[in-house]
Amino acid sequence: MVHPLQAKMAQKTKQLADAGRLRQRRVVGAGLIDFSHNDYLGLASCEPMKAAATEGAERYGVGAKASPLVSGYSQAHQALEQALCQATGHQACLLFCSGFSANSALIETLFDSDNTVVADKLIHASVIDGIKHSGAKLKRFLHNDIESAQRILTKLEPTVVLTESTFSMDGDKAPLNELSALCKQHGSWLIVDDAHGFGITGIGEQVNSNGLSAVTADIADIQVVTFGKALGCQGAAVLGSQQVIDYLVANARHYIYSTALSPANAHVALAAINYIQATPTLIDKLNNNIALFRSLYQQSDVSSQYLLADSATPIQPIIIGADSEVVALANKLSKLGFVVGAIRSPTVPKGAARLRITLSATHTSEQITNLVDALSLSLS
């Protein structure tokens, strides 16, 4: 007899497969050039970070062994929190094991059904899930559209506005200064998910003198940063006032009922921050690679047919359209030696499936040139 859960899973899986939206894992092929990851500065496997991982493991151990509120909170965690506060100007900081957990914990702990939150239309799934769990009312404004945000704020006077500094699937940046001013005018807090911006200030136009983030406490009341992107390791932090952080410590279930971030990983994240601040050439290299890719693609014969999104960041999406087409293209590129992201609905709106190409400081000019040749071949 077929169990009802088996029947449900089979039906849902078939629906997804028929729509070209079935997600499946694959082991990344050896020897392929990877243009799909978020390791923008190449720190995930560089020698100084490997050395920091060994040092962290020897000094603090590889595992936290307990929840932070029991005995899992170590000097490695405290040192990282202090460095993050110093870099962003926030009073206090709280570490989580992932950005998804940090966003969801923050939102579902702070808000309840008495609150109205206003968010950019393209805000990340982890924030949406947090809002759903909190019971707060959600109203979205048009993506990066300050007039749309203003109309909604004037009408609703919401508790908070939520946005990302750099949008993960589009690569464009939020108008943070304008949003921050608008929030101050309406007495709303601004919460910024800085997952894809943190660590790579100097990319595009949002430059900040601290060398790490274009988002600081004078812009965002609360900021979420992640370590799995430009810092090349794992984990995340919520930054805000002492009151906000104390409240999360006392009430955030993701924090209270979960083993703390590995202390060795916290040590690596701190080493990554120090390394980025001491090595400005990393940002220069990344900027050069972004410019090279954009210029080669714009000169290619397929650029008029398949639009390259207007992005100054390492996230360079090429809009394809149909979900099934984007998967076929990614497979073709894989056969030519390249890994690129095939992003489909519901991650992006239906009909806006895209190749998500991400650049890193470690890509060579030759690899970028070869990728554009492979794109031309696959798309024509």
Ligand SMILES: Cc1ncc(COP(=O)(O)O)c(C=O)c1O
């Ligand atoms: C905008 C944004 N926020 C949060 C996250 C979650 O971060 P993490 O990968 O550390 O869970 C992601 C992950 O891709 C993201 O793109």
